[in-house]
Amino acid sequence: xxxxxxxxxxxxxxxxxxxxxxxxxxxxxxxxxxxxxxxxxxxxxxxxxxxxxxxxxxxxxxxxxxxxxxxxxxxxxxxxxxxxxxxxxxxxxxxxxxxxxxxxxxxxxxxxxxxxxxxxxxxxxxxxxxxxxxxxxxxxxxxxxxxxxxxxxxxxxxxxxxxxxxxxxxxxxxxx
Numbered sequence: 001x002x003x004x005x006x007x008x009x010x011x012x013x014x015x016x017x018x019x020x021x022x023x024x025x026x027x028x029x030x031x032x033x034x035x036x037x038x039x040x041x042x043x044x045x046x047x048x049x050x051x052x053x054x055x056x057x058x059x060x061x062x063x064x065x066x067x068x069x070x071x072x073x074x075x076x077x078x079x080x081x082x083x084x085x086x087x088x089x090x091x092x093x094x095x096x097x098x099x100x101x102x103x104x105x106x107x108x109x110x111x112x113x114x115x116x117x118x119x120x121x122x123x124x125x126x127x128x129x130x131x132x133x134x135x136x137x138x139x140x141x142x143x144x145x146x147x148x149x150x151x152x153x154x155x156x157x158x159x160x161x162x163x164x165x166x167x168x169x170x171x172x173x174x175x176x
Contacts, residue, residue, distance in 0.1 A: 001134065002145050004033050004041035009145075015153035021046065040134075047132050048153050051125045091123065101130055102137025112147065117162045125150050 007028065012018040019027065021042050028038045093106060101109075109126065112118035118126065129146050130138050138146075144166045151158050158166065 001037055001040040001044060002142050004028055004037050005044070005145055005149055007031065007033070008041070008045070009148055009152055014155050015049075015052075016155065018045075044129070044132060045149075048125075048129055048149060051128055052150075052153050091120070093127075097127060097131065100136055100138060101127070101143070104140050105130065105138055105143045108140060108143060112162075115162065117158055118147070122150055122154070122156075 008018060008024070018024060025038050025042055028041070029035070033041075093101070098106065109118065109123060113120075113123060126143075126147055129150060130143055133142060133146060135142060148158075148166050157163075
């Protein structure tokens with residue numbers, strides 16, 4: 001399934017540029033993907049579409065030397081109904097989330113949150129889509145694909161350093 005998602009990400013720059021599921025399925029089949037992989041990926045993408053439906057995404061960029069770029073997620077129907085997350089708040093993961101995501105993925109999600117790459121609204125979509133993914137626990141490389149796909153579906157492009165972290169393997173890196 002994840003190979004199909006990577007193919008979709010690489011060939012359709014934004015979620016709104018992606019063809020309808022039937023046409024996408026035919027294109028994926030023509031590129032040699034197996035029917036069960038295509039089915040699983042299309043179901044997963046359908047769930048992603050439902051998870052982001054009715055949400056508004058806004059990219060915020062700071063000014064100056066210490067500029068921070070972040071995304072803000074609000075409900076399109078009633079932005080005043082959603083309370084902003086406090087800087088002192090903490091996301092507590094259920095036992096099933098902890099088991100399915102594993103310590104490495106949970107640590108990476110926290111890293112993205114602290115880097116202002118994954119606001120709480122997008123984090124919840126990432127967690128929900130990761131829970132819908134196969135694997136127990138989900139591999140870190142697969143979680144990175146999920147994060148990319150969530151950004152892809154919203155049209156929010158992560159900055160270059162984050163994109164590099166999401167796309168590059170940790171193997172062969174030298175710590176300085």
